[in-house]
Amino acid sequence: MPSSNLIIAEARAWIGTPYRHQASLKGVGCDCLGLLRGVWRGVMGAEPELPPPYSPDWAEAGADTLVAAARKHLVEIDPAQFTAGDVLLFRWRETMPAKHCAIATSVDTMIHAHDGAAVAEVAFRPWWRRHLSHAFRFPDAP
Secondary structure (H helix, E strand, O other), X not given: OOXXXXXXXXXXXXXXXXXXXXXXXXXXXXXXXXXXXXXXXXXXXXXXXXXXXXOOOOOOOOOOHHHHHHHHHOEEEOHHHOOOOOEEEEOOOOOOOOOEEEEEOXXXXXXXXXXXXXXXXXXXXXXXXXXXEEEEEOOOOO
């Protein structure tokens, strides 16, 4: 497994990258999944698969494809036990699929790409804690 320091350093290298739906280019543009994909490439190598097209609508119903993909490629952990370097997934309502991801930089901070803003490191406020649905760790390097 890559070290949490390596994962965080790679995520921080993306800070300031503008938000661009479905993009994953450091300094050019990314969305939350694009950030995660870019960090994966930086610490693990080639992506195991490319994501299918997806809607920018965070509140849409449907399959929980983000969780399914995370379960294929990451190691699921108890969301209450996340630490720095872990991947966090969020859902806006209990009955909706997870539609946002971030990388924890501590138990109180995370890096994410948010629509209308650049990639930023932000406080893990109570609002985010209420919407945290899943947490994952990067697997052992291939």
